[in-house]
Amino acid sequence: MEDQLVLESRSVNHWFGPKKVLYDINLKVARGQIVSLVGPSGCGKSTLLRAIVGTHLPRDGEVVIYSGKKGHDGDTVTGPGRDRGIVYQHYSLFPFLTAQQNVAFGLMLDQTSLPFRVFQFPKWRKIRKGHLEEAAAFLEKLGLGESVHKYPHQLSGGMRQRVAIAQALIMKPEITLLDEPFGALDEATREDLQRMLLTLYLENRQAKDRGEQPPYTIFIVTHELNEALYVGDRIIGLSQYWNWRDSNHAEFPGATIVYDKKAPVFEPDEHRNYELLEEQRDEIRRVVFDPEHLQARDEFRKFWQEVKKDGGHGVLK
Numbered sequence: 001m002e003d004q005l006v007l008e009s010r011s012v013n014h015w016f017g018p019k020k021v022l023y024d025i026n027l028k029v030a031r032g033q034i035v036s037l038v039g040p041s042g043c044g045k046s047t048l049l050r051a052i053v054g055t056h057l058p059r060d061g062e063v064v065i066y067s068g069k070k071g072h073d074g075d076t077v078t079g080p081g082r083d084r085g086i087v088y089q090h091y092s093l094f095p096f097l098t099a100q101q102n103v104a105f106g107l108m109l110d111q112t113s114l115p116f117r118v119f120q121f122p123k124w125r126k127i128r129k130g131h132l133e134e135a136a137a138f139l140e141k142l143g144l145g146e147s148v149h150k151y152p153h154q155l156s157g158g159m160r161q162r163v164a165i166a167q168a169l170i171m172k173p174e175i176t177l178l179d180e181p182f183g184a185l186d187e188a189t190r191e192d193l194q195r196m197l198l199t200l201y202l203e204n205r206q207a208k209d210r211g212e213q214p215p216y217t218i219f220i221v222t223h224e225l226n227e228a229l230y231v232g233d234r235i236i237g238l239s240q241y242w243n244w245r246d247s248n249h250a251e252f253p254g255a256t257i258v259y260d261k262k263a264p265v266f267e268p269d270e271h272r273n274y275e276l277l278e279e280q281r282d283e284i285r286r287v288v289f290d291p292e293h294l295q296a297r298d299e300f301r302k303f304w305q306e307v308k309k310d311g312g313h314g315v316l317k
Contacts, residue, residue, distance in 0.1 A: 012061035023254030032214025032315035036232030085168030103135035158189035233314035237288030
């Protein structure tokens with residue numbers, strides 16, 4: 001499994017003055033996974049996300065990104081980079097650009113310079129045409145084929161969020177981070193976007209079956225447990241509620257990962273039976289969210305043992 005890694009967090013600790021936020025975060029994410037991160041308010045989910053993005057580096061430890069190239073040992077995150085994409089709950093689209101132009105904007109900045117666009121306009125026009133075609137194809141993939149020429153104010157909230165996700169994915173990052181991406185949307189729109197993520201995961205599994213690298217690795221932060229279990233093939237619980245006193249600490253060292261297990265793998269059009277998730281959902285509520293339940297932090301961190309025991313899981317088969 002080691003050669004499939006995209007992201008690795010190595011003994012990450014973070015604090016703000018005397019306030020301890022994250023403690024000993026060790027995490028490995030494989031290419032093609034959709035990993036759901038949940039946890040109580042104030043447990044440091046956003047701090048961990050910013051450490052991965054590179055805007056707020058950890059005080060101790062490191063985050064490593066792997067490119068997938070054979071023999072590549074990984075690069076330590078020292079700041080933001082195009083190998084990581086991020087989509088926030090409040091999407092930021094340019095209001096004066098169409099959906100297609102918004103999605104193509106990152107390609108323009110990445111592949112051309114302002115002097116090139118000004119002084120070599122014929123060449124730029126040809127490249128621009130390719131960018132717009134690629135953006136249109138990506139919007140079609142995400143169900144926005146009829147909206148490529150619409151401006152953000154002409155799109156619903158769910159459609160704007162799809163455009164924001166397309167902006168990130170079209171850059172082909174090694175991993176895409178989604179920070180509560182559907183939190184401001186109504187239930188029906190949320191379900192549509194959840195199915196969209198499952199469609200991307202199905203593409204990952206199909207690519208793996210063909211012997212190719214899965215194109216999309218997604219790390220999603222959500223407060224909704226049904227969503228976390230439905231869209232992810234793995235669910236991680238970050239929590240301040242763990243038995244740190246029995247771990248030779250004189251004071252609270254920070255929130256840590258207390259839960260890491262497989263989540264069911266669903267097909268995009270499969271009937272969602274949340275009753276099947278009830279047992280694991282209750283376990284997560286107790287282990288991750290209940291301040292009265294303080295367990296040893298390793299007790300429910302079983303993902304890689306489960307994968308090894310069962311011979312694989314989802315894209316890891």
